Amino acid sequence: MAKMMYRDAVRSTIFEAMERDERVVVLGEDVVGGMGTAGGPEAIGGIWSTSTGFYDAFGPDRVIDTPISESAIVGAAGGLALAGKKPIAELMFADFIGVSLDQIWNQIAKFRYMFGGKSTCPAIIRMAYGGGFNAAAQHSQSVHHFLTAMPGLKVVMPSTPEDVRGLLREALRGDDPVIFLEHKALYGVTGEVPDGDWTIPFGHARLTRAGQDLTLVATGLMVSRCEAAADALAKDGIGCDVIDLRTTSPMDEEAILDSVEVTGRLVVVDEAPQRCSLATDISALVAQKAFASLKAPIEMVTAPHSPVPFALELEQAYLPSAAKIEAAARKVLGYR
Amino acid sequence: MQLSREQMLQAYRRMKIIREFEERLHIDIATGAIAGFTHLYCGQEAVAVGVCEHLDTDDKIVSTHRGHGHCLAKGCDVDGMMKEIWGSREGLCKGKGGSMHIADVDVGMLGANGIVGAGAPIAVGAALAAKLDGKGKVAITFSGDGACNQGTTFEAMNMAVVTKAPCIFVFENNHYSEHTGFEYAVGTQQDIASRAEAFGMRVWRADGTDFFAVHETMRELLEYVRAGNGPAAVEFDTERFFGHFEGDPQRYRGEGELDRIRETRDCLKKFRASVVSAKVLTDADLDTIDAEVLDQIEAAVVAARAAPRPTSEDVLADVYVAY
Ligand SMILES: Cc1ncc(C[n+]2csc(CCOP(=O)(O)OP(=O)(O)O)c2C)c(N)n1
Numbered sequence: 001m002a003k004m005m006y007r008d009a010v011r012s013t014i015f016e017a018m019e020r021d022e023r024v025v026v027l028g029e030d031v032v033g034g035m036g037t038a039g040g041p042e043a044i045g046g047i048w049s050t051s052t053g054f055y056d057a058f059g060p061d062r063v064i065d066t067p068i069s070e071s072a073i074v075g076a077a078g079g080l081a082l083a084g085k086k087p088i089a090e091l092m093f094a095d096f097i098g099v100s101l102d103q104i105w106n107q108i109a110k111f112r113y114m115f116g117g118k119s120t121c122p123a124i125i126r127m128a129y130g131g132g133f134n135a136a137a138q139h140s141q142s143v144h145h146f147l148t149a150m151p152g153l154k155v156v157m158p159s160t161p162e163d164v165r166g167l168l169r170e171a172l173r174g175d176d177p178v179i180f181l182e183h184k185a186l187y188g189v190t191g192e193v194p195d196g197d198w199t200i201p202f203g204h205a206r207l208t209r210a211g212q213d214l215t216l217v218a219t220g221l222m223v224s225r226c227e228a229a230a231d232a233l234a235k236d237g238i239g240c241d242v243i244d245l246r247t248t249s250p251m252d253e254e255a256i257l258d259s260v261e262v263t264g265r266l267v268v269v270d271e272a273p274q275r276c277s278l279a280t281d282i283s284a285l286v287a288q289k290a291f292a293s294l295k296a297p298i299e300m301v302t303a304p305h306s307p308v309p310f311a312l313e314l315e316q317a318y319l320p321s322a323a324k325i326e327a328a329a330r331k332v333l334g335y336r
Numbered sequence: 337m338q339l340s341r342e343q344m345l346q347a348y349r350r351m352k353i354i355r356e357f358e359e360r361l362h363i364d365i366a367t368g369a370i371a372g373f374t375h376l377y378c379g380q381e382a383v384a385v386g387v388c389e390h391l392d393t394d395d396k397i398v399s400t401h402r403g404h405g406h407c408l409a410k411g412c413d414v415d416g417m418m419k420e421i422w423g424s425r426e427g428l429c430k431g432k433g434g435s436m437h438i439a440d441v442d443v444g445m446l447g448a449n450g451i452v453g454a455g456a457p458i459a460v461g462a463a464l465a466a467k468l469d470g471k472g473k474v475a476i477t478f479s480g481d482g483a484c485n486q487g488t489t490f491e492a493m494n495m496a497v498v499t500k501a502p503c504i505f506v507f508e509n510n511h512y513s514e515h516t517g518f519e520y521a522v523g524t525q526q527d528i529a530s531r532a533e534a535f536g537m538r539v540w541r542a543d544g545t546d547f548f549a550v551h552e553t554m555r556e557l558l559e560y561v562r563a564g565n566g567p568a569a570v571e572f573d574t575e576r577f578f579g580h581f582e583g584d585p586q587r588y589r590g591e592g593e594l595d596r597i598r599e600t601r602d603c604l605k606k607f608r609a610s611v612v613s614a615k616v617l618t619d620a621d622l623d624t625i626d627a628e629v630l631d632q633i634e635a636a637v638v639a640a641r642a643a644p645r646p647t648s649e650d651v652l653a654d655v656y657v658a659y
C-alpha cells in the first residue's frame with residue numbers, strides 16, 4: 001500500500017507500463033517540456049506533471065513532444081495504434097478535443113467496426129477536464145457526455161488515485177480506444193493505492209457510501225460532493241448509497257438499478273449541462289427499468305444550459321455543489 | 337514615413353498603458369486578488385501598437401490567449417478590461433469571459449481566444465466580409481509561434497489566398513509556445529514567414545521590439561492588402577517578459593535571459609532612446625505620460641475592486657439572443 005497523489009498515480013502507472021511494454025508510447029504538447037530551449041528537455045515534464053522523468057527514461061522515440069496540433073496528435077495516436085503500438089496521447093485540456101474531434105469520432109472510434117472487426121485501435125486519449133478554476137468557457141468543460149454517446153469509445157472517469165491506477169492499467173491491458181478523463185481538481189488529491197498487479201474492470205461501479213433511503217450517482221469530482229452531501233444527511237439519520245460509476249461507457253447499469261430498487265429515490269449528479277447528458281441517460285434508464293421501485297420523481301443536479309462562466313460567483317452558481325445535492329436529496333426524500 | 341509628434345506620443349502612451357496594465361496584473365494575480373488563467377503580453381507591446389495604430393474601428397482583429405495588448409491597442413476600454421479581468425458584471429464581457437475572452441466588437445476586436453489557432457479562420461471570415469463590403473477594410477489575426485503549427489492556421493492561410501481575402505496573418509514569434517522552444521516545434525526552423533510564403537502570399541519580417549520597424553512594415557503591408565492584392569503575412573521577432581502564464585516557474589529560460597531581454601529588447605526603452613536621441617521627443621514628454629498612465633491604471637484597479645459582482649441570476653443571460 002502506498003499513499004500517493006492522483007497525478008502521481010497517473011504518472012507512475014504509465015511509467016510502469018512503459019517499463020513493461022515497449023509498445024507503450026506517450027505523445028502530446030509539453031509532455032517533455034523545454035524542448036528546443038536553454039533549460040533543455042524535462043524543464044517541465046508535462047503541464048500536469050504526469051510525465052515527469054519519462055523523457056530521460058525512455059527517450060524521444062517513445063516520449064514524443066509535439067507541436068500544438070491536436071488533430072495530428074490524436075490522429076497519430078490512431079495510426080500508432082493501428083500499426084501495433086499502444087499510444088497514450090495527452091490533450092492537456094479536454095476542451096481542446098474540439099480541434100481533434102474528427103480523429104476521435106470518425107476515425108479512432110470507428111476503425112474496428114468499419115473494418116469488419118479486423119483491426120484494433122488501442123489508443124488512450126488522456127485529458128484534464130472540469131471546472132472550479134475560473135478558467136472560463138474554453139478551459140473548464142466536461143466532455144464525457146458526448147464522448148459516451150460515441151459507439152466504439154470507452155470512457156473512464158477515475159475519482160481517486162486507486163481508481164486511476166486500476167482503470168489506467170485496464171485501459172492498457174485492453175485493445176479498445178479509451179478516453180481517460182482526469183479532473184483538474186483531483187490531481188492534488190492523495191489516497192491509498194494497493195501494491196501488486198491488479199486492475200479494475202470497466203463497467204464496475206464503486207459503492208462509496210451505503211444506505212437504504214436514497215441513491216446518489218456521480219462520476220469524477222462530483223463523487224466527493226455526493227459524499228459530502230451524504231455525510232450531511234447521515235447526521236439526520238438518512239442513509240445514502242453513493243455510486244461512483246468510474247466508467248460511463250461501459251456503464252454499470254446493474255449497480256444503479258439494484259440500489260434504486262432498495263431506496264426508491266434517486267438523485268443523479270453531473271458536472272455537464274443537463275440536456276442529453278449522463279444525468280438524463282441514467283434517469284431514462286431508471287425510468288425504464290426500475291419504474292415500479294421509484295417512490296419519488298428523479299432529481300438531477302447538473303450545470304445549467306450555458307457555457308462555463310468566468311467570474312467566481314458565476315462559476316460557483318454554475319457548478320453542482322454539496323449543498324445543491326443535499327437540497328435535491330431533501331426534495332426527493334420529502335416527496336409525499 | 338515620418339510620424340507626427342502627436343502620433344508618437346499616442347503610440348508611446350498606448351504601449352505604456354499595455355506595459356503598466358500587465359505589470360499591475362502581475363502583482364494583483366500574485367496576491368490572489370484575481371482568479372483564473374492569465375497570460376501577460378508584457379514585452380510585445382510594439383507589435384500590438386505598431387499594427388493597430390494603422391487601423392480604424394471598421395478594421396477587425398482577432399486575438400489569442402495573450403490578448404490584453406491587442407485589445408488595448410485596438411481601443412478596448414482600460415476600465416472595462418480591468419473590471420472584466422477582476423470578474424465584475426461591469427466588465428467588458430460582464431464577467432463571463434475573463435482574461436482569455438476579452439472582446440469588444442464595437443471597436444473591431446473580435447475576441448481573445450482560449451483555443452490556440454482558433455483565431456486565423458475567424459479572421460478569414462471577417463476579411464471576406466470586408467471584401468464584400470468593398471471599403472478597403474482588413475482583418476488581422478495575431479498568432480504565436482506555437483499557433484502557427486495548428487492545422488487551422490494552415491487552412492486559414494490557404495483559404496485566404498484562394499479567396500483573395502484581405503486578411504493579414506501577424507505572427508508574433510516570442511520563441512516559446514508554453515515551455516517549448518520554437519526551434520524545436522516549428523519545422524522550418526528559425527522562420528515562420530516562409531510558411532506563409534509557401535501558401536502563396538507576400539510576407540514581411542521585422543524586429544518586433546522596434547516600434548518604428550513594426551509601424552513602417554505594417555504601413556507597407558497594409559497598403560498592399562488594402563489595394564486588393566489579397567492576404568499577406570508578417571513575422572515579428574519579439575520577447576515575452578513574464579512566464580507563459582502567471583505562476584510559470586520558467587525553467588526553460590537560459591541563465592540571465594530575462595534580465596538580458598529586459599535590458600536589450602525592451603520596446604519601450606528602445607522607443608525612448610530613439611526619439612530622445614533624434615530630439616523629436618524629450619525625456620520629460622515621456623515621463624509625463626509615464627506618470628499619467630500609472631495614475632490611470634491605479635484608477636482602473638480601484639474601480640475594478642469596487643465594481644459590482646455578478647450574481648447567480650446572470651449565469652443564463654446571453655447564452656442566446658432569444659430562446
Ligand atoms: C487548441 C489548444 N491547444 C493547446 C492550448 C494550450 N496552450 C495555451 S497557450 C499555448 C502556447 C501558445 O504559444 P504561442 O502560439 O507561441 O503563443 P504565446 O503563448 O507565445 O503568446 C498552449 C500550448 C490551447 N490553449 N489551445
Ligand SMILES: [Mg+2]
Pocket residue numbers: 480481482508509510511512513514
Ligand atoms: Mg510564442
